[in-house]
Amino acid sequence: xxxTLTLAxxxxxxxxxTLPLLRAAGIAVLEDPETSRKLILTTNQxxxxxxxxxxxxxxxxxxxxxxxxxVAGRDVxxxxxxxxxxxxxLYQPLDLQxxxxxxxxxxxxxxxxxxxxxxxxxxxxxxKYTEIARQHFADKGVHVDLIKLYGSxxxxxxxxxxxxxxxxxxxxxxxxxxxxxxxxRIMDISSRLVVNQAALKLKRALLRPLIDAFAAAAGQAxxx
Ligand code: PRT
Ligand code: MG
Numbered sequence: 254x255x256x257t258l259t260l261a262x263x264x265x266x267x268x269x270x271t272l273p274l275l276r277a278a279g280i281a282v283l284e285d286p287e288t289s290r291k292l293i294l295t296t297n298q299x300x301x302x303x304x305x306x307x308x309x310x311x312x313x314x315x316x317x318x319x320x321x322x323x324v325a326g327r328d329v330x331x332x333x334x335x336x337x338x339x340x341x342x343l344y345q346p347l348d349l350q351x352x353x354x355x356x357x358x359x360x361x362x363x364x365x366x367x368x369x370x371x372x373x374x375x376x377x378x379x380x381k382y383t384e385i386a387r388q389h390f391a392d393k394g395v396h397v398d399l400i401k402l403y404g405s406x407x408x409x410x411x412x413x414x415x416x417x418x419x420x421x422x423x424x425x426x427x428x429x430x431x432x433x434x435x436x437x438r439i440m441d442i443s444s445r446l447v448v449n450q451a452a453l454k455l456k457r458a459l460l461r462p463l464i465d466a467f468a469a470a471a472g473q474a475x476x477x
Pocket of ligand 1: 263264265266267307308309325326327328329352353354420421422423424425426427428442443444
C-alpha cells in the first residue's frame with residue numbers, strides 16, 4: 254500500500270511510551286490494545302495504521318516491509334545485529350529515549366562474582382541475550398557457558414541453573430524481590446525508531462514528516 258504507512262509497535266511499555274510522542278505529532282490511536290484483540294489499529298490519520306507485534310519481531314517486520322517503520326529496544330536491535338553478523342538493513346534515524354533501562358549482570362547476593370572473575374572460573378550464565386552476553390564476557394576474557402532462556406531469567410540463579418544472568422533492569426525491583434544483586438552494567442538501553450530502507454525512498458513524502466514529528470516530540474534535531 255503505497256499511500257499508507259504501517260507502524261509496528263509492541264504491546265506494553267513500548268506502545269504506552271510511544272503514544273505521547275504520537276500525540277505530540279497530532280496522531281491518536283483509535284483502539285486500546287489492552288481491551289481490543291485487534292492486531293491492526295487505526296489512527297486519526299487515514300494514511301497511518303499501527304500493527305502490534307512481539308517486541309523481538311519489530312525489526313523483522315520493518316526489515317521485510319511488513320511495516321514501514323517501528324519502535325524497538327536497543328537490546329533487541331543489538332542482539333539481532335550480532336546474530337546476523339552486523340547489518341540488518343534498517344535505517345535508525347532516532348533514539349526516542351523511551352522504555353529506558355540497562356542491561357546488567359546479576360547474581361545471588363551470596364555469590365562472589367568479582368572473586369570468580371579474578372580466579373578465572375568458568376561461569377554459567379543464563380540469558381535471553383546470548384549474543385550480547387557472549388561478546389561482553391569475551392571482551393572481559395571471562396569463560397562462560399551460556400544457557401539460553403526465553404523468560405524469567407531471575408529464576409536461574411535461585412534454582413542452581415546458572416551462576417549469573419544477563420537481563421534488563423529498570424527499577425531494580427525484580428532483582429530485589431528475588432534477592433539478586435546487579436554486579437555489572439553492560440549497556441544503557443532505550444528504544445529507537447527503525448525505518449525500512451525501501452520505504453524511505455518510495456514513501457518519502459509520507460515518512461519524512463512523521464520522522465520529523467517523532468524527532469520534535471523526542472526533543473531531537475531532525476535528521477538529514
Ligand atoms: O514481554 P514479552 O515476552 O512479550 O516481550 P518483551 O519482554 O521483549 O517485551 P516488553 O514489552 O516487556 O519489553 C519491550 C522492551 O522494553 C524491551 O526490549 C526493552 O528495550 C524495554 N524495557 C525497558 C524493558 C524494561 N525496561 C524492563 N524492565 N524490558 C523488560 N524489562 C523487564 C526485565 O527483563 C525484568 O524482568 O522488567 C524486569 C525488570 O524490571 P525492574 O523495574 O523490576 O528492574
Ligand atoms: Mg517482557
